[in-house]
Amino acid sequence: MIKFILLFFIPVLLWGTTYDSTLLQIGAKIFPKIALMEKGTKERIQTTVNIVIITGGSNKQTAQQLAEMIERQYHGTLSNYSLTCSVVSIKEGFEVKNAHGFILLMDPDDSMLPALLEYAHKNKTLTFSFDPLVLQNGAAVSLYIGRSVKPYINLSTLKEVPFTFEYGFLKLSQSY
Numbered sequence: 001m002i003k004f005i006l007l008f009f010i011p012v013l014l015w016g017t018t019y020d021s022t023l024l025q026i027g028a029k030i031f032p033k034i035a036l037m038e039k040g041t042k043e044r045i046q047t048t049v050n051i052v053i054i055t056g057g058s059n060k061q062t063a064q065q066l067a068e069m070i071e072r073q074y075h076g077t078l079s080n081y082s083l084t085c086s087v088v089s090i091k092e093g094f095e096v097k098n099a100h101g102f103i104l105l106m107d108p109d110d111s112m113l114p115a116l117l118e119y120a121h122k123n124k125t126l127t128f129s130f131d132p133l134v135l136q137n138g139a140a141v142s143l144y145i146g147r148s149v150k151p152y153i154n155l156s157t158l159k160e161v162p163f164t165f166e167y168g169f170l171k172l173s174q175s176y
Helices: 002-015 021-037 039-044 057-074 113-122 132-136 155-160 167-172
Strands: 048-055 081-089 101-105 126-129 141-145 149-153
Touching: 021 039, 021 048, 021 057, 021 101, 021 126, 021 141, 021 149, 021 167, 048 057, 057 081, 057 101, 101 113, 113 126, 126 132, 132 141, 149 155, 149 167
Parallel strands: 048 081, 048 101, 101 126, 126 141
Antiparallel strands: 141 149
């Protein structure tokens, strides 16, 4: 019995959190567009929208997959802007300048998460997550998938930073 339990948990320990490919595809379509719906972010865009996926080592392959999905979805163009998407480690995330969105593929218990969220908020960078616990810890936007897909927005974060979204996005979103 113990061997069976160990065999069951080894893949989880080696490869980190698993993300459903459908959820990743929805995030790849929605997160870049949400960046354009935030007034301050849109004003800071000069010619290129910079989306950065920040991940721990165990989710690096998933982060690469998500970056490829974003590239396939937008082919380097979002609205009238160029779109770049890069994958960096958590430590490298603190060195990123002029990002318009951080997609956080990291453990909600990661000791560096609060400092990274503070860094993002200080630089007025939108933070996105697929994990409701990361949203609870201070990310700005997450996704809920039930009968429909709804963006969740963290009202505490929106008041703290302050991000200003278009009315249509706020009406569509679920408050957290």
